[in-house]
Amino acid sequence: MTYSQAVLNGDRLALSRLLTQVENDAPEGRAALIELFPHTGKAHLIGVTGAPGTGKSSLVNQLALYYRKTENKRVAIVAVDPSSPFTGGAVLGDRVRMRDLAGDTGVFIRSMATRGSLGGLAKSTANMVQVFDAAGFDVIIIETVGAGQSEVDVARLAHTTLVVEAPGLGDDIQAIKAGILEIADILVINKADRPGVEMTEKALKSMLELAHPTERIFQHHGSTMRIAGPKQEASSTPMWIPLIQRTVSTEGKGIVELAQAIARHVAHLTHSGGWTIRERARLEVELDALIYEELVSRFRQDIPQKQYDDVLEKIIQRNLSPGEAVKILMNGRLK
């Protein structure tokens, strides 16, 4: 029996091993992804992002517990946040709380090694999500630290994106949030028992108002270039104004309401056609990443390493500009 068949049959050990092969981009992993793909497209992908210190791992934990106990859903967590307790950056409190999930076969937590795989993070995450989706997990939570392009890339994977804030992380941080806000479907103010929660909520509300109630545009200008031409313009989901929800995840407060907000977003996506638009955008990103990889691989086959090195040396000597070098290399291709 292949790994993918075992995974479809619910074999946790096979799942765990396959995830490793997929993360390592091993041939078995690639083959399995092809076999599993027809079984994907059923899970609800929830992206959770936010700065370190917002308590988002604990929030993810509580959300997973909620889906298990109240809705009896199977939940997978993909943690790509280096400060997450799931990836080993835990404070003790979080580790203890994780026991709530331990031993539950309806939950599968997988952390990603971000070191050295920064560039391929979005791809690895996408592939892991496909495996979990095929394996029948109903909800897949993708946790990332909220800063920079990689988070935007990862958030692009999700149907619903939660951006987690917390009071008292400093007003200076506001500036960076503008970019992150754009990807939020739901803004969570965690640690809402802390002083300053009113100010944080007020600040978020005014930022939402400033941002106009425009549609969230699901654009495709990530770290990989869009392969399809510029004709197909960015599709947009119909109007969704991000919800704001307060939580105190350490005490489980606000989790039910958060799950309700998420359910409202899913209903919105379903009725508006937004679900399909996000699915399409996500799969297009995945296709383009694979095309890119294949193009590079073929280029490597066509251009001997020595020729590449010679050209690079000429660039370093300033005898050739990078722009000219590309032309020379392309003309030197075998076909």
Next chain:
Amino acid sequence: MTYSQAVLNGDRLALSRLLTQVENDAPEGRAALIELFPHTGKAHLIGVTGAPGTGKSSLVNQLALYYRKTENKRVAIVAVDPSSPFTGGAVLGDRVRMRDLAGDTGVFIRSMATRGSLGGLAKSTANMVQVFDAAGFDVIIIETVGAGQSEVDVARLAHTTLVVEAPGLGDDIQAIKAGILEIADILVINKADRPGVEMTEKALKSMLELAHPTERIFQHHGSTMRIAGPKQEASSTPMWIPLIQRTVSTEGKGIVELAQAIARHVAHLTHSGGWTIRERARLEVELDALIYEELVSRFRQDIPQKQYDDVLEKIIQRNLSPGEAVKILMNGRLK
């Protein structure tokens, strides 16, 4: 006279216009980059990164003033931080302080529009740096907000990377710093008159110790894949243990010492051969980005949009996996 000739002659208006063309990736910009390239390779590139709230823009300001007034160097600043006063996210105080630089023709400040160009940020920055380098600026300071892959990509451009910290930004933030520390040649504790400065310095020191005094490896695993094969392994500069320097940029304190630390790093790079290694790595990144772009452009010419759309539709219907789709598209290429 072409733009590039005017730029080489020191024409500021031409410089400003060319930077816009380069940022927009206009044909004139591309042509100028080829003409200007032989004149590059002389500037010292300093990357300055750090979280919002660390006062790094004010620090960049002071550093630029120092290089102007004390060393009579021509200084360019490329601000790619959305929270930077140079890019319009200023608090009033910073704007006022910028007047110190206004009107000085030996200084040129250029902000980057990060919106919508996130993917191409590293490329645009690299190109702008080339223009400034050719235009004879001795020091080029690249300011980025310190979080995520794009910063690492941008830092990779620099000969010397400063990571700016500040006391009291919260212990929770420490977790994220591990990654950023790896790119630091000099750790600046700005706002060093604030309470908690001892703790911040202690924390940074222990992190440095934890990290071993290993060499900073100049690796090439950014958001673009490495085009050259895996044979050429990551070169590394000989041992450099990151320096820690306290500053109070609003009062100009510690700036001279910081400039001395930077000079020590330059001397180290020069004597150790690290300068050449970083130049090579930087130019390789730039070459690979251009190769990638060309490959995608040729793919687009070979594959009709309709064929791409049809394949994507089959993926969405789960009739075809992305992996199989790539094979089909590649076999359908005209050549």
